[in-house]
Amino acid sequence: MFEFTLEASSSAARSGRLALPHGTIETPCFMPVGTQGTVRALSPNDLRTAGASLVLANTYHLHVRPGEDVVAQLGGLHRFMGWDRPLLTDSGGFQVFSLAGFRRVSDEGVEFQSHLDGARRFLTPERATEIQWTLGADVAMAFDHVVPGVADETTARDALERTLRWLERCVERHRELLESWKVGKSDPFQPSNLPTFPQTLWPILQGGAHQALREEGLRRILEMGSWSGLAIGGLSVGEPKPAMYEMLAALEPRLPPALPRYLMGVGFPVDLVAAVERGMDLFDCVAPTRNGRNGTAFTPDGPVNIRNAAYREDARPLDETCDCEACTTFSRGYLRHLFQAEELLGLRLLSLHNVRYLIRLAGEMRAAIRDGSFARWADAWRRRYLQPELA
Amino acid sequence: MFEFTLEASSSAARSGRLALPHGTIETPCFMPVGTQGTVRALSPNDLRTAGASLVLANTYHLHVRPGEDVVAQLGGLHRFMGWDRPLLTDSGGFQVFSLAGFRRVSDEGVEFQSHLDGARRFLTPERATEIQWTLGADVAMAFDHVVPGVADETTARDALERTLRWLERCVERHRELLESWKVGKSDPFQPSNLPTFPQTLWPILQGGAHQALREEGLRRILEMGSWSGLAIGGLSVGEPKPAMYEMLAALEPRLPPALPRYLMGVGFPVDLVAAVERGMDLFDCVAPTRNGRNGTAFTPDGPVNIRNAAYREDARPLDETCDCEACTTFSRGYLRHLFQAEELLGLRLLSLHNVRYLIRLAGEMRAAIRDGSFARWADAWRRRYLQPELA
Numbered sequence: 218m219f220e221f222t223l224e225a226s227s228s229a230a231r232s233g234r235l236a237l238p239h240g241t242i243e244t245p246c247f248m249p250v251g252t253q254g255t256v257r258a259l260s261p262n263d264l265r266t267a268g269a270s271l272v273l274a275n276t277y278h279l280h281v282r283p284g285e286d287v288v289a290q291l292g293g294l295h296r297f298m299g300w301d302r303p304l305l306t307d308s309g310g311f312q313v314f315s316l317a318g319f320r321r322v323s324d325e326g327v328e329f330q331s332h333l334d335g336a337r338r339f340l341t342p343e344r345a346t347e348i349q350w351t352l353g354a355d356v357a358m359a360f361d362h363v364v365p366g367v368a369d370e371t372t373a374r375d376a377l378e379r380t381l382r383w384l385e386r387c388v389e390r391h392r393e394l395l396e397s398w399k400v401g402k403s404d405p406f407q408p409s410n411l412p413t414f415p416q417t418l419w420p421i422l423q424g425g426a427h428q429a430l431r432e433e434g435l436r437r438i439l440e441m442g443s444w445s446g447l448a449i450g451g452l453s454v455g456e457p458k459p460a461m462y463e464m465l466a467a468l469e470p471r472l473p474p475a476l477p478r479y480l481m482g483v484g485f486p487v488d489l490v491a492a493v494e495r496g497m498d499l500f501d502c503v504a505p506t507r508n509g510r511n512g513t514a515f516t517p518d519g520p521v522n523i524r525n526a527a528y529r530e531d532a533r534p535l536d537e538t539c540d541c542e543a544c545t546t547f548s549r550g551y552l553r554h555l556f557q558a559e560e561l562l563g564l565r566l567l568s569l570h571n572v573r574y575l576i577r578l579a580g581e582m583r584a585a586i587r588d589g590s591f592a593r594w595a596d597a598w599r600r601r602y603l604q605p606e607l608a
Numbered sequence: 609m610f611e612f613t614l615e616a617s618s619s620a621a622r623s624g625r626l627a628l629p630h631g632t633i634e635t636p637c638f639m640p641v642g643t644q645g646t647v648r649a650l651s652p653n654d655l656r657t658a659g660a661s662l663v664l665a666n667t668y669h670l671h672v673r674p675g676e677d678v679v680a681q682l683g684g685l686h687r688f689m690g691w692d693r694p695l696l697t698d699s700g701g702f703q704v705f706s707l708a709g710f711r712r713v714s715d716e717g718v719e720f721q722s723h724l725d726g727a728r729r730f731l732t733p734e735r736a737t738e739i740q741w742t743l744g745a746d747v748a749m750a751f752d753h754v755v756p757g758v759a760d761e762t763t764a765r766d767a768l769e770r771t772l773r774w775l776e777r778c779v780e781r782h783r784e785l786l787e788s789w790k791v792g793k794s795d796p797f798q799p800s801n802l803p804t805f806p807q808t809l810w811p812i813l814q815g816g817a818h819q820a821l822r823e824e825g826l827r828r829i830l831e832m833g834s835w836s837g838l839a840i841g842g843l844s845v846g847e848p849k850p851a852m853y854e855m856l857a858a859l860e861p862r863l864p865p866a867l868p869r870y871l872m873g874v875g876f877p878v879d880l881v882a883a884v885e886r887g888m889d890l891f892d893c894v895a896p897t898r899n900g901r902n903g904t905a906f907t908p909d910g911p912v913n914i915r916n917a918a919y920r921e922d923a924r925p926l927d928e929t930c931d932c933e934a935c936t937t938f939s940r941g942y943l944r945h946l947f948q949a950e951e952l953l954g955l956r957l958l959s960l961h962n963v964r965y966l967i968r969l970a971g972e973m974r975a976a977i978r979d980g981s982f983a984r985w986a987d988a989w990r991r992r993y994l995q996p997e998l999a
Contacts, residue, residue, distance in 0.1 A: 255949075260957075282948060557673060561955060562646045565956070
């Protein structure tokens with residue numbers, strides 16, 4: 218369980234399989250974001266049809282509402298949201314630092330004000346680990362201190378050191394929870410297909426835009442123990458895009474090949490391709506759903522804003538290469554009408570298409586990596602995607 | 609085509625089949641309302657899964673946006689909205705009288721102000737018929753003058769007379785359109801499974817809450833020619849509920865058994881049962897979707913407001929007798945969370961459930977009528993539905 222099998226690589230780009238308690242996923246893998254225990258506007262059936270294999274849910278949001286105890290009472294996160302495939306929960310760190318109004322960071326943890334009702338709450342590495350344990354996703358993330366991408370070295374060093382100290386506490390608490398779980402599961406006749414462990418914990422590498430800090434952080438994380446995966450956080454948070462690409466390229470040769478690499482918060486098509494080129498395996502982003510709700514659809518020829526008057530009587534599908542419900546059932550003219558008329562179905566159809574688009578994109582990259590054509594594929598993909606829209 | 613076959617009756621309640629160009633529907637039949645060419649929050653797949661056999665779309669709304677020419681350009685209403693089963697369009701009369709700001713009625717037609725952009729527009733019986741012809745639904749409705757349920761006899765008489773004069777003009781225009789269609793379709797090798805006619809036109813009986821007017825209107829409509837169906841309009845528009853039930857009971861013996869009877873705008877569960885008891889066959893209402901979006905779900909034990917704090921940790925399905933996605937996949941606790949968190953999926957799941965509920969309700973009534981147990985069934989149904997909620 219939690220074993221990552223590297224199947225093919227093409228320069229830095231890799232393709233593999235990761236075994237999780239609720240199923241095996243193939244990488245590169247894009248995971249849709251179900252912030253509040255639902256991928257906005259989409260049902261679990263939609264997600265299955267779109268080919269989603271792994272979904273992310275936000276610990277901070279579910280902790281604040283409805284509360285992890287309610288989720289546990291309703292059968293845990295999988296049962297709660299009707300999703301029987303693998304789930305990953307983030308640690309709440311990113312949200313505490315991006316959403317909360319007031320916050321006070323100490324070594325103990327973070328005191329913050331809920332974005333919902335203003336109530337003071339306190340998150341520590343131990344609490345974040347316990348909340349995620351209670352939610353019950355396949356993969357939990359360590360609680361981290363996130364700083365803006367433009368943070369200076371002193372600030373970034375401070376956050377990195379705190380994140381590393383917090384990581385030790387997350388690991389310790391997660392180990393305790395696993396031990397007590399094993400005690401509860403001491404039945405010697407346990408069927409062999411039950412997972413050995415119900416959840417794994419992944420560390421998050423911070424260090425801002427400072428390469429030396431990132432390298433040091435990586436070294437110290439790897440020295441801390443053996444992991445089943447590794448996340449790179451604090452990128453795509455305000456720094457220029459080339460800085461992110463350079464950082465990934467610099468880190469890649471230092472990353473152990475046997476660990477899946479999760480680049481947090483990245484999910485625009487161009488970034489996904491660039492990150493896979495630089496050896497990343499897993500991705501999450503609200504871009505497909507948020508953009509979908511704004512009427513922007515990803516297509517092989519670049520983004521399309523479906524509200525555009527040019528599509529008024531356009532009988533063509535949104536993306537003729539796509540097999541999603543939006544593209545196989547409806548015309549651009551109808552989709553535009555749904556947005557003009559502010560109909561809920563429009564939000565759903567474009568969200569569905571964009572999620573499907575990114576999952577197909579990951580699938581195309583997997584295929585290209587496996588047959589050794591990834592570099593050519595990426596060039597051709599970029600030429601088409603980045604050209605001025607001809608559609 | 610357009611033939612109605614009465615299969616069973618139990619006192620006034622009837623069950624039958626109506627053959628339409630896009631399929632045969634069974635009555636009693638509830639049709640979900642797709643005001644703007646989409647049943648709010650639901651996809652055609654959702655509607656098929658819910659068992660919808662006939663969907664209503666609003667001529668007024670589609671005329672104002674995107675315009676019937678755009679719909680025609682995109683392949684007609686069926687293709688436009690991705691719905692391959694029967695469709696019915698209303699005439700626009702009800703919306704002109706309920707939605708438009710300014711309106712001026714003359715015998716020629718109605719001048720009104722669009723509720724969208726305030727532009728002055730003009731609808732006549734001929735235009736309403738042409739628009740519906742262009743949209744291409746299986747069933748079109750005659751353009752009528754609707755008055756409030758509490759209108760006095762003079763006002764109701766005036767509207768009835770105008771509706772009858774307008775009906776003659778609708779029929780004439782519809783006949784012309786059919787004739788020109790036949791000329792265009794003069795291919796002698798036309799496959800025999802093509803419909804003889806692509807669309808039928810149904811009259812709407814008005815007359816307010818005045819029984820004598822209703823009876824006179826009915827007589828004059830029936831004298832005007834042979835119809836394939838008959839709608840009763842202007843009920844459920846502000847008059848007390850008992851007045852509607854009495855009117856239906858009084859009209860029923862005068863209605864030709866061979867015509868399907870469409871009671872417009874009725875669709876709360878109690879009204880549906882009462883109307884079937886009084887011989888009605890077809891129904892439409894926004895209640896299931898509008899109530900669903902407000903968090904109210906129909907269940908056999910009466911309405912449930914899913915926002916209620918009592919459902920916070922309730923692991924039971926919304927309606928344990930229901931086979932819809934909401935009831936088979938999710939707990940009440942999760943559905944409540946979706947509403948608390950203002951998630952789009954909640955709007956969709958409760959809309960889906962309510963539509964499925966009414967379609968199942970119509971199906972149960974069909975079955976009870978066929979096996980002769982309708983009176984007993986209706987008593988038992990009411991006892992359970994109207995009791996204080998025990999759920």
